[in-house]
Amino acid sequence: MRAAPATTSPFAALSREQLAVLLPELLLTGQLIDRSGMAHVIGAFGREGMVEVAIEEWQSSSPIYTRRMQQALDFTGDSVETIFKGLQLDIGAPPQFMDFRFRVDDHDHGEFWLDHCGALMDVEPMGEEYVRGMCHDIEDPTFDATALATNDRAQVRPIHRPPRDPAGRHPHCAWTVVIDESHTPPAVPDGLRAIEKSAAAGLELTPISSAGEGHHDYAGPLLSDLRFGDFSHSALVRMAEEVCLQQQLLTLGFLRSLRARTDEASVREIARKQLTGIAGLTAERLRDALELGDDxxxxxxxxxxxxxxxxxxxxxxxxxxGARLELRLGRQAAADADGAWPTLVDGEHLEALHALVRGVNPHFAVEVLAEDEQALTVGVRVADEPAKEASEVRITRFSTGADFAFADRGIPLPLTVL
Structure with a gap:
């Protein structure tokens, strides 16, 4: 396996201000991956199968990427506060869209609640069965799996949760987190053991430099919100890389779960639909967030x-x-060894790239310039007529996250132990 070229991170070319805007967008993208993929999983395996896939993908990936972010930003530990910091940098809990609020009582006790749950807003119109599937069946094992990354004696338990009774109950849900030596550690999922062996799990990313203005870590107190503009340029580059890797790890868990249920051709068909939906919507949101044009x-x-x-x-x-815009995807990188997202794109399956470029401008399309075992190279052409939006992107727009706007909440407050 040949590693990707040792070049500077593409995120480093962005300004500190641009990166601060980009980070919440990348976190939201990670959350919307399931909005893109699970509709197709329901079609293949029904609602119960969708619940099982969702549990398995998050259980197998979130402990890995949670530990990675802890180590990158130097907030390792085994406390409730460490668990809460991890949630603030988790694609499962993008800021404001999943509006986590926290209270820390001591090292071993705390509470969190959601003043707004975008995922609930997406699921409530589908009926109570889907709400219970998400807020009961999925959340119980996956919250504990996320806590497992910090302390295997931590338990996350509901105070109240949807279905909302009375209707419109606020906050949307509330939970306790308790660490106690008497708690039996949850079993380590087989999927987690498998994904821990991936190249993604142990990948080295851009180290954070101590130079420049802003915070270089999150070693200080837990904050009510993360204001990404307070971090240094170097820290933001690393965080962006980690959040993208979270999405790749989640996809590895998704693929593994699908393979336990169906044949490889069907796995790749579902995964390509997932990738197409999220690729197109993400391109559009990134374009708008960075205030780019459509050229x-x-x-x-x-x-x-x-x-x-x-x-x-x-x-x-x-x-x-140069004379034209081209994208070259090499075929001997760590992502190829793991079978991650790029392996779903080839000369006969360009749907995700079509959706991506059309997220910037519906007149754009891609065409194969060259393909062999070493690489796929595509060029971008400009069509006279705009293309219709892909059905996979339209499905992803079902989520309220598609049009979600982040707000400036001002200076965050430190949450001291009560």
Missing amino acids: LAALATVLTVHPLVNPHQYVDAEVVH
């Missing part, structure tokens, strides 16, 4: 920071904007 220069920027081709230490991707 090829804007597309070149979006392509370099899109989660499909990041982090660069994992995916061998090169964007060339």
Whole structure:
């Protein structure tokens, strides 16, 4: 296996201010992966099968990426506060869309509640069975799996949760977190053991430099909100890489869960639909968040920071904007060894790339320029007529996250132990 070229992170080309805008977008993208994929899983395996896949993908990935972020930003420990910090940097809990509020009583006790749960807003119209599936069947094992990354004696238990009774109950849910030596550690899922062996799990990313303005870690007190603009440029680059890797790890868990249920052709069909839906919507949101236009220069920027081709230490991707705009996907990187997102794209399956470029401009399309065992190279062409939006992207727009707008909440407050 040949590693991706040792080049500077594409995120490093963005300003500190741009990265601060980009981080919540990348976290939200991670949450919307399931909005893109689970509709197709329901079609294949029904509601109960969807619940099982969701549990397995998060159980197998979240403990890995939670530990990675703890180590990257130097907030390792075994306390409730450490668990809460991890949630603030988790694609399962993007800021404001999943509006986690926290209270820390002591090292071993705390509470959190959701003043707004975007996932609930998506699921409530589907009926009580789907609400129970998410807020009971999925949350119980996956919250404990996330806590497992910090302390295997931590238990997350509901105070109240949907279905909301009375209707419109606020906050949407509330939970306790208790660490106690008497608690029996949850069993380590087989999926977690498998994904821990992936190249993604142990991947080295850009180290955080102590130079420059802003926070270089999250070693201080737990904050009511993370204001990404308070972090240094170097820290933001690393965080962006880690969040993209979270999405790749979640996808590895998703693929593994699908393979336990169906044949490889069906696995790849479902996964390609998932990737197409999230690729298109993400490109559109990144374009708007970075205040780009809809020309090829804007597309070149979006392509370099899109989660499909990041982090660069994992995916061998090169964007060339010369006489024409080209994307080269190498085939011998760590992502290829793991069978991650880039392996779902080839000369006969360009749907995800079509959706991505059309998220910037519906007149854009891709065409194969060259393909062999070493690489796939595509060029971007401009059509006279705009293309219709892919059905997979329309399905992803079902989520309220598709049009979600982040707000400036001002200076965050430290949450001291009561």
